[in-house]
Amino acid sequence: xxGKLKHSHAVVTNILLGAxxxxxxxxxxxxxxxxxxxxxxxxxxAHLGDAWQQSMSTHLAASLWRVTxxxxxxxxxxxxxxxxxxxxxxxxxxxxxxxxxxxxxxxxALLPIVMLLAGLGDLTKIIMIVLIIVFQIIxxxxxxxxxxxxxxxxxxxxxxxxxxxxxxHVTLPAVLPGLLSALRVAIGTAISVLFVTETYGTDRGMGYxxxxxxxxxxxxDMYAGIVVLSMAGFFLFLLIDLLEKALCRWREA
Amino acid sequence: xxxxxxxxxxxxxxGTNGTTHxxxxxxxxxxxxxxWGIVGPSGCGKSTLLRVLAGVLTTYDGEVSINGTRPDPKxxxxxxxxxxxxxxxxxxxxxxxxxxxxxxxxxxDRAYADAVIHSLGLDSLLRRYPHELSGGQQQxxxxxxxxxxxxxxxxxxxxxxxxxxxxxxxxxxxxxEVWQENPVSTLLVTHNIFEAAELCSHVAILSQSPGRLVRVxxxxxxxxxxxxxxxxxxxx
Numbered sequence: 078x079x080g081k082l083k084h085s086h087a088v089v090t091n092i093l094l095g096a097x098x099x100x101x102x103x104x105x106x107x108x109x110x111x112x113x114x115x116x117x118x119x120x121x122x123a124h125l126g127d128a129w130q131q132s133m134s135t136h137l138a139a140s141l142w143r144v145t146x147x148x149x150x151x152x153x154x155x156x157x158x159x160x161x162x163x164x165x166x167x168x169x170x171x172x173x174x175x176x177x178x179x180x181x182x183x184x185x186a187l188l189p190i191v192m193l194l195a196g197l198g199d200l201t202k203i204i205m206i207v208l209i210i211v212f213q214i215i216x217x218x219x220x221x222x223x224x225x226x227x228x229x230x231x232x233x234x235x236x237x238x239x240x241x242x243x244x245x246h247v248t249l250p251a252v253l254p255g256l257l258s259a260l261r262v263a264i265g266t267a268i269s270v271l272f273v274t275e276t277y278g279t280d281r282g283m284g285y286x287x288x289x290x291x292x293x294x295x296x297x298d299m300y301a302g303i304v305v306l307s308m309a310g311f312f313l314f315l316l317i318d319l320l321e322k323a324l325c326r327w328r329e330a
Numbered sequence: 331x332x333x334x335x336x337x338x339x340x341x342x343x344x345g346t347n348g349t350t351h352x353x354x355x356x357x358x359x360x361x362x363x364x365x366w367g368i369v370g371p372s373g374c375g376k377s378t379l380l381r382v383l384a385g386v387l388t389t390y391d392g393e394v395s396i397n398g399t400r401p402d403p404k405x406x407x408x409x410x411x412x413x414x415x416x417x418x419x420x421x422x423x424x425x426x427x428x429x430x431x432x433x434x435x436x437x438x439d440r441a442y443a444d445a446v447i448h449s450l451g452l453d454s455l456l457r458r459y460p461h462e463l464s465g466g467q468q469q470x471x472x473x474x475x476x477x478x479x480x481x482x483x484x485x486x487x488x489x490x491x492x493x494x495x496x497x498x499x500x501x502x503x504x505x506x507e508v509w510q511e512n513p514v515s516t517l518l519v520t521h522n523i524f525e526a527a528e529l530c531s532h533v534a535i536l537s538q539s540p541g542r543l544v545r546v547x548x549x550x551x552x553x554x555x556x557x558x559x560x561x562x563x564x565x566x
Contacts, residue, residue, distance in 0.1 A: 232416035235384035235485075236433040237403035246429070250420040327420045327459045 113296055121300040128301040132286070137305055139281040143199060144267050144313070147206035151267075152260055154207065155214030156252070162215070163222045176215055184209045185273060197278030206270045210263035214256070221255030222248070254325050261317045268310040283309070334360040334383065334483055334515060338392035340540075341378050351540040352378040355392070358534055358546060360483075363513040367526035369555060370536030376519040379541070380485045383517065384410045396483055409476030409484040409514070413491065415468050417460040423471050424456040430479040443478040449508050450474050466497035470504060477508055484516040490525060502529060523559070527552040535559055 100118050107117045162169040162176070188205055195201045229247045238246065275284025283306040290298035322329065339356040342349050352375035360366050368376050381387040382394055385401035385408060396406055407430075410416075417426050427447065431438045447453060450470040460468055469489060476484055489505075490498040502525065509516070520526050526533045527550055535544040535558055544562050547554055 226414065226416065228412040228414055228416040229418060231381065231384070231386050232410055232412055233429075233433065234386045235403050235408050235410040236430045236479075238433045242433055246418065246421075246433075250418070253420075325420070327422075327461070330459045330462055 116296050116300045120297060121304055124297045124301050125304070128298055128305075133283075133301065133305060136281055136283050136286040136302075137309060139279075140271055140275065140283040140306070141309060143202050143275075143282065144206065144264075144271050144309075147203045147271075148210070148260060148263060148267055148313075150203065151207045151211040151214055151263060152256060155211050155218055155259070156256065158211075158215050159218035159222055159252075160248070162219050173219075176212060176219075180212045180216065185270065188274065188277075192278065201278070202271065202274040202282075205274045206267045209270050210266050213266075214259040214263060217255050217259035218252055221252040225251045250325075254321070254328060257317055257321045257325070261314060264310060264313045264317065268306065268313075272306065333362065333397060334517075335393065335395045336379075336383075337394075339379070339382065339394055340391040341375065341382065341387065341389075343378075343389070353382075353390075354540040354542045356536075356541065356543050357392075358543060360515050360517065360532075362515055364532060365509070365516040365518060365530045367530035367533040368517060368519045368536065369521070369523065369526055369533055369559065370541055371538050373539045374536045375539065375541035376536065377487055380410065380487050380517065380519060383483060384408050384485055406483070407479050407481045409479055409481035411472045411476055411484075411486045411489045413488045415472035415489075417468055417471055417475075419460050421459075422456065423452065423458050423460070423463070426460065426471055427452070427456075427474045427478060429475060438478055439480075442480070446474050446477045446508060446512075449511070450504055464497075465493050466501055469493060469497075469501050473501075473505060473508065477512055477514075480512065481514055484514045486516065486518045488520055489518070491521065498525075505529070523555040524552045526550075526555055535562065537562065 103118045107115045158172060158176075162172045184205070187208065188201075191204050191208070192201050195204055225247060229251075230243060233243055233247060271282070272284040272287070275282035276288045279285050283302055287299055287302035287306065290296070290302055336359070337357045339353055340351075341353040342351050344350075356375075356379065358366075368379065370376055378387065382390055383396070383401055385403040385406070394401055396408070399405065401408065418429070421429065425432075428438060428443070447456070450473055452467075452470055452474055455463060455467060455471070460471070463471065469492075472489070490501055493501060506529065518526070518530060531549055533547045533550050533555055535547070535555070536542065537544050545558060547558065
């Protein structure tokens with residue numbers, strides 16, 4: 078218990094220290110450059126309450142919904158495809174070749190095509206995020222699956238385990254740390270892609286909010302949007318950490 | 331009376347380099363309360379034999395039966411200890427030990443299970459995870475997992491080979507003690523002729539790949555096994 082308390086204390090200290098440093102750099106830069114384009118953090122924080130009450134909460138809810146649906150979908154698709162790659166001999170080879178070739182393709186460049194095919198609604202934004210993060214999830218999970226010792230399956234099969242039990246007792250827990258690590262990295266990417274996709278064909282979402290404020294030359298609003306979007310990303314990141322602690326307890330031991 | 335029969339067992343499987351002939355017309359019988367050692371060169375099909383008996387490998391020629399029926403993990407209780415023990419890192423020691431009952435959705439004989447756990451000195455390790463244990467402790471957990479299910483047949487694939495000499499000796503002693511309390515039919519695959527001589531009532535010597543039965547030695551000494559394998563393996 079003492080160890081756990083110490084660990085929590087270290088995590089909180091780390092977060093506070095990081096936040097303090099980022100704000101110190103920001104505040105110093107604002108002081109040095111003295112330009113309307115670099116707003117003082119204290120001014121931005123003082124404005125957050127008003128911005129939230131005006132319309133920001135609606136924009137944030139739209140963005141969080143899009144990013145959550147995309148990440149969950151990408152995780153599920155990633156797990157299914159990685160399992161298929163590892164288990165099906167011929168289909169696996171084909172998928173491997175497909176993933177290997179398409180992994181480096183700059184998927185953001187596909188945005189116009191996806192918009193033409195899927196329209197301007199939420200579907201386009203979700204497809205874009207899934208397209209961009211699913212490949213790193215697939216590669217990460219495939220590697221995790223390949224590392225599971227065959228003896229684990231042999232031993233459980235010798236106990237009479239069926240396919241569902243093999244998945245429940247071996248495959249899922251074995252890939253869970255890899256899946257959560259991949260999701261942690263994917264969330265950062267997903268927020269960036271979300272920002273880009275929300276600048277087109279929508280009037281809801283943090284991307285729209287930030288660009289709209291920028292166009293209106295309302296820099297305080299713009300910075301407030303950037304701060305809130307960053308904090309949303311950070312809390313999603315923390316959520317993955319908490320999930321990892323709850324679901325992968327053996328790694329803490 | 332538990333009896334394991336293997337008659338004309340041949341196993342071939344397709345690999346990346348074509349078809350591999352792992353075992354060739356292997357025949358022997360194992361009676362209740364016997365420990366048989368299987369000694370043979372690398373790649374002679376020893377692990378394949380264990381997989382057939384464990385009911386994991388079901389494509390083969392010949393006849394294999396445990397108590398008169400084909401090996402079937404859903405109907406029989408088969409204890410398998412692979413070379414690396416196959417403990418699940420995400421389960422605590424206690425969960426690993428009782429895993430057979432979770433899979434079969436049955437309940438253990440708690441008094442018997444506690445006695446086995448106590449005999450193997452695992453009482454204080456039950457809440458730990460496998461990566462927190464030494465090699466010898468992991469080995470004892472694998473033994474406990476197999477013994478508490480009171481198996482019809484116990485299969486061990488070089489279970490002491492990854493341990494240092496002293497730890498292996500201690501684990502063999504513990505195995506003997508627990509086995510004497512619960513004398514289950516056991517098949518022990520080993521490269522160690524001293525281990526085979528120490529633990530086994532019968533030792534089956536296999537030829538190089540594909541594995542054929544060269545001879546069965548009854549209560550052999552290590553020297554008997556050494557002489558036989560030297561003659562056989564150098565001839566081939």
